[in-house]
Amino acid sequence: MDIVVCMKQMPDLQQIRIKDRKPILENVPLVWGDLDKNAIEEAALIKEKVGEAKITVVAKGSDKLQQGILEPLAMGADEAVLLTDPAFEGSDSMGTAKVLAKAIEKIGAYDLVILGEGSTDNYSGLVGSALAELLNLPEITYVRELNVENGKVTAVRNMEESFEVVEANLPVVITVAQEINEPRLPKFMAIRKAGAKPRHEWGPADIGLSADEVGENAASVDMLSNLAPEQDRKNIILEGDLDEKIDALVDALIKEGVLGR
Amino acid sequence: MNIESKLGLDVFKIDEEPHIIINQEICRSCEEKFCLYVCPGKLYSINRETGDMDVECSGCLECGTCRIACVHGALDWNYARGGFGVQFRFG
């Protein structure tokens, strides 16, 4: 079985500082989104279960990806395709889906395409569906349990009102929810050996696209502004011993007219 | 600026597992309780309900002052686990 996992490097959100309402992204370390790790973990679990499987990671990110990719490779991926060309930068979700689809078509063999239900940074949740459409595949999103057997998947989806149990034939695109698994922490020796696994760097030309068909140039969404929200919360941390804090809180809430009406 | 707000400027990756464990028995026998004022993050406090010493590991700057100052050896002290704890942006 051939499994493709799509991942994206993103800035470590906790490291983003705001200055004059603008986010400072310079020098912010890049990390994998939590859901991306759930995706690779799920692929690794499937491989362990079915035995014969090849996992290829398609990852988008900066030149730091050469380092970062060791983690998914150590978690169980067999091969990696790195989309690090600066031309890919600044793409919107639909553009990302296009690039991923082209890369996956070039990989050729794919029974399962797994990715997170959204990226932890922007959470647009568009890529999985758009990718499924581009690859002309069925999709199962928000998956919290996944079972692959005899060319068929059964999945439990976490929807608002219920858990939906669905089935489909391979190949299929799956987007996973965070509760599907607990990503493993790869051991050192696995990371070390991961360095020897095949890695390919593909630019736009390698996947049959021109530079102006990808990245910011091709973005279908314009960013007009991106500033820290102006918030007018009072940000009062109540001081004193516990009784004083409690008294102050209750007083404040009564004064605000939200308590004891 | 108070110490809580100052710590709020730093990046902390919170681990649910504490990395400093206090031996309350030894701690109770200590008269000086140096930890209460040597900690640059002011993370030690005496629990008013139980009388135990509490430490708020999530704001720990991992300097180790308390480990050195706790001459009675009440602290099972470690750095935060890999990938957790304070992450300095300037240093």
Add this chain to the structure above:
Amino acid sequence: MSEILVFCDKDETAFELVSKSREFAKELGATVSAALLGNGAAGKADDYFSYGADRVYVSEHSVLSDFYVATYADALQQIAEGEDVEFVLLGSTKRGKELAGRLAQKLNAGAITDANDVRVSDGNLVADRYAYGGNTLASVAVNTPKKVISVMPRTFEAGLREAKEGEVVNVDLDLKDPEVRVVERRDKAGDEVNLDEAEMLLCVGRGVQNKEDLEMIEELADLIGAEIGCTKTPASDWEWFSEERMVGLSGKKCKPSLYISIGISGQIQHTVGVMDSKIIATINTDENALMFNITDYGIVGDYAVVVPKLVEKLKSLG
């Protein structure tokens, strides 16, 4: 004349969007339509008209009885392509978000999800959505001929209903059988709760570590007449609560007068659902919790100590 097409799998959200679209339509010189798909669709037409739709597209095609994203995307594509539809407004429910990606791809459109606000600017719709995990609020606009925007439920209010006539277009859709089959639907441990309407809301997060502690939290909630909500972990992972009580991006959007967070770190996935609270109070041991950044009154302390004290105090006030 351009057209704003509204669709949501939840009618109440669709009504909010239809109502608001009336305003957009006035500024853009557009008309407002809605797609009604699946069993019983035809019967809803008058409701949609009463909120301001000029036209509804109706299909009760048999394959639409279950919501499968590709089938619904196909249906909406056929509706949206056949007419002057420039804007497709979807509800940013889970189904709405997956639909947005698939439909946008079919329409060669750009897409925005989880919009918190939408307004008209230069003949286009500009949406606000949180970016960088909530660190920033981005204003974005789609630049393709057709535009797909999914809007968070309860971003807008459904306006007053007015008796109004409209055009019913029964569409004849060419749809395939879904490739993904629903085998079973398991109800979530459900209880009847309407968090979106709650005036007082108390939410618990992963900082509340013992299920037994819910007792004191319930006592507090009872005292102030609050509903109890939660973040993702207590619902999805620990299953302490039904997901009806989950607040945030994949849950409810609430606008209470008072919102009290207990043991909540303040990730955007949750806080997006409470940003519009009048007053936010927070109890958390971690003084660095992001939650304090959006708090009016905060207590740094262990909820297990703070909550009983607060209960005691409130009781003393009678």
Add this chain to the structure above:
Amino acid sequence: MEEEKVEVVIVGAGLAGLSAAYVLAQEGVDTVVVERGDYPGAKNVTGGRIYMYPVARYFPELWEDAPLERHVTRETLTMMAENCSTSITLDSDRFREEPYHSYTILRSKFDRWFGDKVMEAGAFVLPKSRADDVIMEDGRVAGIRMGDEDEIPADVVIAADGVLSLMAEKAGLRQAQQPKHFAVSVKEVIELPSKTIEDRFSLGPNEGTAQLFFGDLTKGMMGGGFLYTNINSISLGLVVGIESLMERDPKIEVHELIEDFKARPEIRNLIAGGEIVEYSAHVIPEGGVNAMPRLYSDGILVVGEAAGFGLNMLLTVRGMEFAVGSGVMAAETIMKARESKDYSAASLSYYEELVKESFIFKDLHSFRNVLSMLENPRLFNFYPQAVCDIFEKLMWIDENPKAKISSTVIREGISKFLNWSTIRDVAGMLRI
């Protein structure tokens, strides 16, 4: 299985660990650096200045485009009395000549960059990983353990894990630390536009200032303050001996000292309008040669602050140069030991020889008595006050007739400085 092992594992991606790794990697040695932070530098704190002359020779190619902050062209020492202070400033053309004498530095930025260079050189930096113990095999150190499930077996371990060095402790090379051998430093990084810094401190582009303070700011405790200008921030902090802090009566909370320090008019105006962007703390070894652990044992070497290599010379505070130097010396020792594949204590003792012949040990040894001198409380209250008083008398003009300068100085000087305790202090200073 041979491949399940590395040659060298270094605990800690600070200056000592990265310097060792850089040299080893360039020589083709299979080297891994284990770092508990998210990236090299994530846990590293310094006051803020590195002296270039001792370190530039080690990897000259590297320093050229290192992300250092400003080269220091002005040195100021300020003695703070309760309500006044006296400063001595040295502004020398020598500081403006290349190669520059010292640079201010922010370690998170610098060490991350250095970590990348080490990776490029061929070593492997493993972040987000905490070394918890050494692997002991037949009485020798044979690698490290990380948590319960992971380990890195290695020919030799370099403990570069900082001032507390839990690794050296686990390997039995050091005893529990004594408060008197350590100081705690708290520091704020305060952002200001580059131009404001240059105007305020009267600096040219890229020029920086370093200012050390002692006296009233530590409320009679051993220690001092520091201020370094970075490109667009100021590193401001103070250091106090942990023992003095413990012994002080009435008690004082260390984080409050910096608030009082910042409230002084001498500081307040320098940082006005700045935005605090980080608060950090760090323990500094001050025990010198008297508190050094054993530097090596079978299969392990100890470098940098882990080895107690830090020096407070009152006018200058050093540590980073020792870290770089000792890291390189450890690497050289390993290169030599590698020829015969002998990583026994006997073979690794070469490291101690290198250290003893180097500036590290010589400086630590020459200044071995500083600590006892610094324990003298008069240094932090009496002298700063006395100097300020004299200056104030000299400068003060009022309706009364002004005494002649010489008579003021002599009279004040005799009354303040000529007594047994001050003579003892001077005798002590001469021993340094």
